[in-house]
Amino acid sequence: MPHSTPALTEADRLMTVCNSCRYCEGLCAVFPAMEMKRAFTDGDLNHLANLCHACGACYHDCQFAPPHEFDVNVPQVLAQVRAESYAQYAWPAAARPVFARHGQVLVLGMIVSFALFLAGFVLASDPGALWAAHREPGRFYALMPHNAMIALFGAAFGWMVLAVAMGARAFWRDSGASGVLAGDHGAAGRDAARLTYLDGGGPGCFNEDDMPKDRRRLWHHLTFYGFLLCFAATSVATVYHYALDRPAPYAWWDLPALLGIAGGIGLVIGPLGLLDAKRRRLAALRATPHEGMEYGFVVVLLVTGASGLGLRILGETGMLGPLLALHLSAVLTFFLTAPYGKFVHGLYRYLALARYARDMRRAHDS
């Protein structure tokens, strides 16, 4: 079957090899999903690539891995296909080139938005407030009024949701995932929440060598749940503000603060672990052209978490203004670039797991 890119063509070749072998069937969802097909469309291959959690087990277990002449390197090729699939389905199409330069775009976005926030703080209020806001009663709202924050970040968040949803819709259609039931979503939710398939089928997964001692699952849990806790902190604070008429700042023991502190810790330790794991990852498993996107996404999360924690710790000092500018620029950059970078992996993988649950259910029923 002809394919639209060299990576997809190579993935098709590998799936033909793997489907003839099937030794890796017990390692993860990719191989059982593959076994249901004998020919693979681009959508099927993108589905398989997004099912792959990059645990690396099939590379070390494969008798045909390089240097064997059959040159079977499933994790690397699927990583390539996966990264390309994010661009292929992105909306609007004009933004797709961002993927190739995601790292640079992030750095630029951070710098520009940081500068703009600083400038805004200085221009919109008393020039001295940047270093003195911690003495004001409204604290950071002295630098940027609450309504302005809501307007800016609400708009950015709305854009992110729209663009990510449009991309996911295209991915979903291309992978032919009709007839997914609530139970399938339940199964996919469990597998995504637990990262069921990031353990090499039981013995653990691999990163820098052939020992199954990788801890990316832990780092990912810290990052993901840290992110969710931070998101929850912001949501609870919004409810406090509008529904309970309790504007920020909050004491450390109040719910938004507790959620934010816990989430911030996760969002610092998790990304640090992930960055270290990425740095040490076996060269054979890397999809090198896309590493800017991978690193950039984690770095933005790290800056978001660290600056948030910094605000909690140093919010009573003159650092409040600069830290707020850093935190807001990280969050804004995150929102604006999320549809065009690694962020979408979570949604696509969830959708791939949902289709997988549907396919397994149908295979079981038939």
Added chain:
Amino acid sequence: MPQWDVLVAGGGNAALCAAIAAARAGCRVLIVEGAPKFYRGGNTRHTRNMRCAHDHATDTLTGPYSEEEFFDDLMRVTGGNTDQDLSRMMIAQSKPMLDWIQQQGVRFQPSLGGTISLGRTNSFFLGGGRSMLNALYRTAQGLGVEVRYEHEVVALDIEKGHFRSATVRHPAGTETITAASFVAACGGFQADFDWLKEGWGGKAENFLIRGTPNNRGTVTRMLIDQGVRQIGDPSQCHAVAIDARAPRYDGGIITRLDCVVLGVVVNQNAERFYDEGEDIWPKRYAIWGRLVADQPGQQAYIIFDAPNIERFMPSLYPPISDPTLAGLARKLDLDPVRFEETITGFNAAVIGGRPFDTNHKDGNTTRGLAIDKTNWAQRIETPPYYAYPVRPGITFTYLGVKVGHDARMLMADGTASDNMFAAGEIMAGNVLGQGYAAGIGMTIGSVFGRIAGQEAAKHAA
């Protein structure tokens, strides 16, 4: 005092089981593996399961498989050509092996998709043979076993059945290694075509070797030349029919074809030569290597039609296809007239009438042919027509060294060696005089490997 308690030649399942057993008994163990690290472990890399007796169904096995049934299966596939006492001992030891091998880090899973008929008898390795091997290496190295890759045994110093030392060649030169006990677990000789020709003549030129190119039997030859008793003849081996387009070495599982029972098999004269419906895969898959080896040019063609294309496990190379029988014959370089006669003659003789079912002998036969197909006979009548060219694919050879129940080598003069042991393919001929049953090579490797390691340790103590 020798440098090592136990020296193990080879780096596959048998070698690792021996090394682990000896290390657990407190020995200092050295493994010398001829291959580089990626290719370590010879044919174990290509395996996927082992056949062990067991009393009950487990998480990964669908039902019991008694020692008696295992023995009956072995007697059937070997035609009784086995050392029955030794085989009974191995089968009895295969039971505890299921637990022991898991204690060494190996994990099992239910039988793979497309291999459901082995789900009761054979334990499949999670992640396949290389994964299993990696687990054994991690365990061995955790126990302090030293492993040296690209270290090939090139000479043995043996005196009256007593091992003194091995000379090993490696990238930096050669060295002599002394050890109190020696375990030979370095495979068959199937990659040595000259040796294969001693059994097969010029036919061997057309054979493909399914696994490692490193198994040239050099240690086997040294042992026999220095007084160890030979077992088996050079023509006996585990051979299946594999895709003729496979590379000469190391094509592994993905070049096998499970579709013989779905159609007919013809030789270069466009004639059938054996009952394709004799029994279900996997009971008879291992006879087709020898059958094809006896055909002209050591090549044959599996022929079937459109409805069967998805009834078997896919394989690496696509089938050759054509909308007409004559067109297919031309693509295969067969005489189209003769080929059509064979197929139409076959079609006319099909009685059929029963439900087609490849899980059981379905009784759909032909009648009146010189060679009838006794099950799964169905007309080859719906285009496109498909063909796979096949050649003999040698998995491993059976000629090797004679051993006793303690895996100790026996000498040609009837005495037992006091410190030389063997396990795996190098002594498989003790169990397999001929024929093969899926997964038994790994049973031989694990059971005799463990025993060899334990006995080698006892001698070294």
